[in-house]
Amino acid sequence: MNQRKHLTLIAAGSAFLASLPLVNVFDHYTWAVRSFLVVAVMCGVGLVVRSMRAPAWAPTGAMALAALLSLTWLYRSHDEFLGVLPSPGTIEHFGQLLRTASEEMSEYATPVGDRDGFLFLATLGVAVVALLVDFFAVVLRRPALAGLPMLAIYSVPVTVDTDTTSPLPFALGAIGFLWLLVTDNVDRVRRFGRRFTGDGRDVDLWEPSPLASAGQRLGLIGIAVAVFIPFVPFAMPAGILDSLGAGGGGGGAGIGNGKNGKSVSxxxxxxxxxxxxxxxxxxxxxxxxxxxxxxxxxxxxxxxxxxxxxxxxxxxxxxxxxxxxxxxxxxxxxxxxxxxxxxxxxxxxxxxxxxxxxxxxxxxxxxxxxxxxxxxxxxxxxxxxxxxxxxxxxxxxxxxxxxxxxxxxxxxxxxxxxxxxxxxxxxxxxxxxxxxxxxxxxxxxxxxxxxxxxxxxxxxxxxxxxxxxxxxxxxxxxxxxxxxxxxxxxxxxxxxxxxxxxxxxxxxxxxxxxxxxxxxxxxxxxxxxxxxxxxxxxxxxxxxxxxxxxxxxxxxxxxxxxxxxxxxxxxxxxxxxxxxxxxxTDPSAPAAQADTHDNPGNTGSSSNSADASTGTKVADFLTSAAGVTLLSVIVLALLLAMPAVARNRTRRRRLTFAAPAPVGTPVPTGDGPTMAVIPDSGVLLAAKQDAHRAWDELVDTMVDYRVPVDEAETPRATVERLVKKERLRDQAESGARLISTAEEHARYARQPLTGRELKSAISAVESAFAVNATRKVRLMARFLPPSVLRRWRTSVSTGSSGVAVSMGRGWDAVMRTLSVRRMVTRRADR
Missing domain, CATH: 3.10.620.30 (C8orf32 fold)
Known part of the structure; x- marks a missing residue:
């Protein structure tokens, strides 16, 4: 796919993601459906025009015209030419919708219903943002500037909503912005030709470089901090949020400062x-x-x-x-x-x-x-x-x-x-x-x-x-x-x-x-x-x-x-x-009959009332500052515990070896425990798998304790290096040699080796690594094992690269089918 066409698609998706904070303003999703249709039409028109090798300004003009026609179709004045072409009456109708929205802003509280003025204003705003994002990211090749209109549309719910704005739409918009930046930078790197790692390995076009991976991690951490820090009461000195948000509600749920009532209805x-x-x-x-x-x-x-x-x-x-x-x-x-x-x-x-x-x-x-x-x-x-x-x-x-x-x-x-x-x-x-x-x-x-x-x-x-x-x-x-x-x-x-x-x-x-x-x-x-x-x-x-x-x-x-x-x-x-x-709803109904379930001072004698009161107290606590802090701490603790849990689960799975096979000819392994050659039987595959799992566990343990791993070394060379540089002695040395011998036979011999000592050998080596490591390394190996984090990063990178390649191939196929040049060529061949 032509990279400019690919960026057109990414810019449209990022612009729509940036508009999602408007869900806090509207009571229904009609605005989102209409905005998506307008952005989709603009994106389609931009893709078609850019496939024709048109001038740089032509796609932007075509997208603006597509937005006008889409708005004309969605918000008809019934004065259009041929039902879809705007007329002076259409423009006057648009102006009336904007005036209506301006007048009703001071009369309606959020969330508002599906009123034509508000819907038109929202759809028009999203279309303008999509056009600006495309212009900055695709035409000028300055995607960072696209963040300005994306931030502007997020400021709308923050300004008009009297309640706390949900962080999820903001996070999605930020992801869209990062998506746009990453896509542009990958394209810039591709122009330099093939890339290679420090050890000379060829890097795929869609595989991020280490620097890009670091940038993505920093961006993700920045978003998480920006979204979740305000929920932690002790994260900022008292009064800072109040002083910054005095015009927006103080505690986040209150009534905002209206400056003598003139700016707020x-x-x-x-x-x-x-x-x-x-x-x-x-x-x-x-x-x-x-x-x-x-x-x-x-x-x-x-x-x-x-x-x-x-x-x-x-x-x-x-x-x-x-x-x-x-x-x-x-x-x-x-x-x-x-x-x-x-x-x-x-x-x-x-x-x-x-x-x-x-x-x-x-x-x-x-x-x-x-x-x-x-x-x-x-x-x-x-x-x-x-x-x-x-x-x-x-x-x-x-x-x-x-x-x-x-x-x-x-x-x-x-x-x-x-x-x-x-x-x-x-x-x-x-x-x-x-x-x-x-x-x-x-x-x-x-x-x-x-x-x-x-x-x-x-x-x-x-x-x-x-x-x-x-x-x-x-x-x-x-x-x-x-x-x-x-x-x-x-x-x-x-x-x-x-x-x-x-x-x-x-x-x-x-x-x-x-x-x-x-x-x-x-x-x-x-x-x-x-x-x-x-x-x-x-x-x-x-x-x-x-x-x-x-x-x-x-x-x-x-x-x-x-x-x-x-x-x-x-x-x-x-x-x-x-x-x-x-x-x-009966005006003659006495006041005593009114439903007072919202009154925290009311109590009832029935069990249902007690259950409702308990449920209300629990809900109130969970939505309070203390409750949000407690939930945040629990969620953070669970997230931090996930790597350790995954590491322990992997270790248990690897160390669950098969049952001992019939003992054959003893084979010496040095000063340590002996092993036995297994007769040619159905347990050969299980024995090989046990050896491979034990070796994988040894390698992950080396990664966890910051011991260098050279994938080009043979198992014997790796163990000799560990014995020499990591000073493995006694049981640790015997265990390392035992695991090495088992892996060598599993790789190169016709018959593998087995024995009950693999699990204890791994424990002995890990204990030796822990003795030689610093406290920080031991804590990281225990709670945030690098082997798990590395495996997760590799999986995410591989998965995202696969998705990007699949999407690219799919769009290439679609664009080849819809290419105007191909259609013209086919017609000329006839």
Whole structure:
């Protein structure tokens, strides 16, 4: 096969392997099938064009055209010429798919479903990477540069995935890159002609040189270190991974730092955490004197456009040590002061601190954290919440419905509230709002009417599987389908309030936890929650939770808005379900009926519950840092023990000699034990095999103890050298001569020799080698015997060479069959 055509195939395979990390981004494998088809078509076209002796630029252009035609066929706009040729409408359709993917990036959490925009973006990206890899490796003959686009595609799941990225796809991509480098270097070496080893032996074209073998080993070790070192907690000083990954999740499973929420979608983060398959402790709260605290709150979204709610960059406020000002409610409102201790785990690493509102004092928090009175958010541009512990003193107001009904009317000209009371045009939302608030005069009554619209009695059902859709069209779909999760309830309620010219925003935080110990509750990712805040003049921003209370473990009823059905949650025995979505699809089902299998605080009296709890504890331990470390140590120990196990098994097999044959004429072997000539019988073959096995064991023992082996020597010359240079004496010398004599007769005599002393002879020689060797050599011979490692390297090299030769012959045959020149020649011969 022409080497450039061979490199074309390798480049395509390496590019596809490099795209495999995208499995962490998508929920299904549709993207992989489509990407493989596009890369396969590009590779086929490149092979055909390069078989025609075309200019160097022609295959690259042909592959780009093949990618365009493949994308046109996979993502049709129905405006194509002849169904497959792209038209201006096709290009416009591609642009629309890219715009859709860009808009949905901030709305969907990984893994995402098969949405056309994401699928097109992934397929296009893989095609571009395949084209660049081919250009660098085949055209420019600089395969090392191909690592840049391959690394770029791996950075996608690392950036967007909120969970830990699987190391297996990265390892496969690295193998593809090494495959590309090795193929190119083998081709470069082949251009120098035949190769020879130091002893003059001819080296096959596909057999790696010692230097290449060393490079491959170093590359393999480097990949293993890069993949497995991060799993060992003691491998790096504490805090290094946190400081490097503060923007990506702290502990690897937590929420990433969004830099004031502008670069990360809160809706996507919330959806991603709620749909995880297990609970992770994020916050521990000790309420000193508040038996029924409200939700912990860490961020708000105030911007509303056609794409939904989004965060504004927070620039105001002052350091927390400078105080927090006073809340907006007046002296007529009864307020109580409470204290709490808040501990944030490494699973929550964001730039917004979870607090109770309204704070009046925060201890043990550095001045890197500031308080913005407009949003009541404690934030930092330099630090994250991971592993922070602080004390907070806060005020809780007791506001009655009558007080809110008597609140002053809104000032439509207030610049601070004007843009918080407007909504994008949406006919369906407007009609619903007009219908609900018709005839109502006070702001409170309008808010209450819109709030009651989301009641389970009106058909609304809690479901985490509907995705983080908060745009105008999706909000209308949610209001019609009446099925969604807390972020959609909060966004829809806020949208309708703004349509009614009432200032509203969406808040994010934690509902009350279901796992309590005394006055301390543990909040997990399943307790993450979103609700709506409404502004009332003279009272400030007040929370309204439109999500059905029966679906939220730890739902809290406010003094100004008592909610039916919250009594079932007073003991906080519910915990939000994970990947299973709504615990009950029946909106009238009581909260006590919800499936709480994800709540680590729940216990059951049945044996099934005990078994499930034990299984959960085992699974939690295996997925924890200690469990991963233990499994890593066990796997590493097993891998290190494999050479020793293989060596012992080989030794036992070799030293299991055949039964003694009938004794014939004694033959002297020196001062040691005697042997006997075997009569011509059926045991001749077994005796020869015993001698060969004993000699093979002696040679492997020499390799293990770093004794030089010369394959050109006769057995007698080898033993004479051992006796002289290794100073074999007494039983060791006799044993070596015995093994040598047996091997000589097995090789050259008509009848072999036998005896019971072969096994003890080998043991005596090995003992002599061990006495003369250093401690390091003895340990290596015991645990990492070089004879086994050498045999494995030879097997791998021979196997890989055989596979490479077979693949080359196969492709040569295919290309000879499909060669355009051969077809033209045949036609000309006719």
């Amino acid at each position: 809160m809706f996507a983060l919330l959806s991603g955490q709620l749909t995880r398959d297990k609970a992770f402790d994020m916050v521990k709260v000790t309420n000193v004197d508040d038996d029924h605290p409200f939700y912990l709150r860490f961020n708000v979204l105030e911007d509303l456009n056609s794409r939904g709610f989004a965060a504004r960059p927070i620039t105001g406020g002052a350091a927390v040590s400078n105080g927090f000002g006073k809340p907006e409610w007046g002296p007529s409102v009864k307020a109580t002061t409470h204290q709490a201790k808040i501990e944030v785990t490494n699973e929550l690493a964001i730039s917004f601190m979870p607090i109770y509102t309204w704070p009046s004092k925060i201890d043990k928090l550095s001045n890197q954290w500031s308080f913005d009175p407009k949003t009541a958010v404690v934030y930092s541009n330099k630090d994250t919440t991971a592993k922070k512990t602080f004390n907070i003193t806060y005020q809780r107001a007791d506001i009655t419905p009558d007080q809110l009904r008597g609140a002053a009317p809104l000032n439509p000209g207030d610049p601070a509230l004007k843009d918080l009371a407007t909504a994008p045009g949406n006919p369906f939302v407007k009609s619903k709002v007009d219908e609900r608030i018709k005839g109502l005069t006070t702001e409170y009554d309008k808010v209450k009417a819109l709030y009651d619209f989301f009641s389970p009695d009106n058909g609304f059902v809690y479901d985490t599987s509907t995705g983080p859709d908060t745009s105008g069209t999706k909000i209308a779909d949610f209001l019609q389908n009446k099925r969604g999760y807390c972020a959609q309830y909060a966004a829809a309620f806020g949208w309708m309030l703004r349509e009614a010219k009432i200032p509203a925003r969406v808040a994010f935080g934690f509902a009350r936890g279901g796992n309590r110990s005394g006055n301390t509750m543990t909040l997990t990712n399943f307790n993450l929650h979103a609700w709506t805040e409404v502004y009332f003049p003279g009272y400030g921003w007040l929370p309204f939770d439109a999500t059905p209370s029966t679906a939220i473990g730890g739902s809290v009823a406010t003094s100004y808005l008592p909610t039916a059905g919250t009594a079932a949650n007073d003991d906080d025995q519910l915990n939000r379900p994970g990947a299973n979505g709504n615990p009950s």
